[in-house]
Amino acid sequence: MEGKPLFRPLKIGPVILPGNILSAPLAGFSDRAHRETAIRFGAACALTEMVSAEALVRGSAKTLDLARPAENEVYPAIQIFTGSPETAAGACRLLAPLKPAFVDLNCGCPVPKVLKTGGGSALMGDPEMIGRIVAAMKGVLSCPVTVKIRSGLRSDSLTWREAALAAQEAGASLVTLHPRTAKQGYSGRADWALLAGLKDLLTVPVLGSGDLFTAEDVMKMLTETGIDGVMIARGGIGNPFIYKQTEELLVSGTVTTRPTPQERMAAALEHLERAFYYDPAPLAAREMRKHLCAYTKGLPHSAPVRAALVHGTSLDEYRLIFTDWFGNDNPSVL
Numbered sequence: 527m528e529g530k531p532l533f534r535p536l537k538i539g540p541v542i543l544p545g546n547i548l549s550a551p552l553a554g555f556s557d558r559a560h561r562e563t564a565i566r567f568g569a570a571c572a573l574t575e576m577v578s579a580e581a582l583v584r585g586s587a588k589t590l591d592l593a594r595p596a597e598n599e600v601y602p603a604i605q606i607f608t609g610s611p612e613t614a615a616g617a618c619r620l621l622a623p624l625k626p627a628f629v630d631l632n633c634g635c636p637v638p639k640v641l642k643t644g645g646g647s648a649l650m651g652d653p654e655m656i657g658r659i660v661a662a663m664k665g666v667l668s669c670p671v672t673v674k675i676r677s678g679l680r681s682d683s684l685t686w687r688e689a690a691l692a693a694q695e696a697g698a699s700l701v702t703l704h705p706r707t708a709k710q711g712y713s714g715r716a717d718w719a720l721l722a723g724l725k726d727l728l729t730v731p732v733l734g735s736g737d738l739f740t741a742e743d744v745m746k747m748l749t750e751t752g753i754d755g756v757m758i759a760r761g762g763i764g765n766p767f768i769y770k771q772t773e774e775l776l777v778s779g780t781v782t783t784r785p786t787p788q789e790r791m792a793a794a795l796e797h798l799e800r801a802f803y804y805d806p807a808p809l810a811a812r813e814m815r816k817h818l819c820a821y822t823k824g825l826p827h828s829a830p831v832r833a834a835l836v837h838g839t840s841l842d843e844y845r846l847i848f849t850d851w852f853g854n855d856n857p858s859v860l
């Protein structure tokens with residue numbers, strides 16, 4: 527019997543995404559410009575960075591802004607963090623008018639500021655609380671609730687099974703596992719074997735995250751683990767082409783999208799235009815620095831260009847830098 531196609535729609539409760547390759551939540555990166563770019567280049571949907579439920583409940587307009595969908599988001603997906611069911615419910619009440627396709631609970635963030643709230647990966651030490659928070663979110667949302675977990679706090683306390691089961695029992699419609707411990711942060715290898723274990727354990731769909739830097743990595747993760755889809759994280763920073771490349775590889779076995787340096791810069795310029803569209807110029811320029819470093823990494827003669835780009839302040843300035851770099855091959859007209 528033929529297995530399921532590797533590239534396929536993804537069912538999250540009643541919501542059906544057109545594909546199973548998603549753009550992961552990335553604090554400091556996955557703002558509206560990043561998400562719009564990921565979707566335009568083929569991601570099925572793109573999660574916001576983790577949004578503080580507590581700040582939302584306190585009435586922070588800046589925090590609510592982080593959750594606002596980009597213009598091309600058909601399936602807006604918002605991630606929150608909190609350690610409290612009441613705060614989660616209050617935050618979800620405020621998020622409901624944004625009409626999210628689903629809201630995700632962060633159970634993986636390892637930074638002390640988040641751990642202090644009892645949220646993020648602190649929840650990996652308290653699976654029962656994950657269940658309570660998911661139930662509280664479901665109590666106020668009409669859209670599905672999903673959960674993103676790590677393998678545990680430390681290698682001697684791997685609680686992914688308990689965390690995932692608690693989430694599913696409380697009504698979560700999907701679980702994503704980044705199989706590193708909180709202690710590991712983002713270093714070392716993600717233990718993909720746990721993903722196969724999670725797929726066996728749950729009846730709801732399972733997504734995998736961790737060490738997905740090429741289309742081939744995604745194909746390997748899906749083939750080795752049998753999970754339902756993936757979230758691409760660092761691999762999509764400065765490289766939105768990865769979404770289309772992955773789809774091509776999964777559908778036809780070959781990658782045909784091979785961007786030239788000019789095409790990469792055209793994508794960077796598009797991303798810049800979106801950043802300046804959504805945010806005031808100084809903020810857009812500041813936020814784009816890290817993205818531009820990633821877009822230009824490894825390209826010929828890019829070191830002096832990067833040095834100029836980090837000082838850019840306006841779209842015109844960036845266009846000039848790119849034109850100088852490529853001479854007449856102005857990336858904006860490619």
Ligand SMILES: Cc1cc2nc3c(=O)[nH]c(=O)nc-3n(C[C@H](O)[C@H](O)[C@H](O)COP(=O)(O)O)c2cc1C
Pocket residue numbers: 550551552553554574575576605632633634635674704712716735736737738739758759760761
């Ligand atoms: C800078 C950075 C910010 C991140 N922010 C979030 C976040 O807000 N929420 C979340 O669930 N995961 C976050 N993650 C984790 C990623 O979504 C992903 O699970 C992790 O990076 C593993 O994937 P990778 O090895 O392919 O990058 C972050 C990771 C990085 C590197």
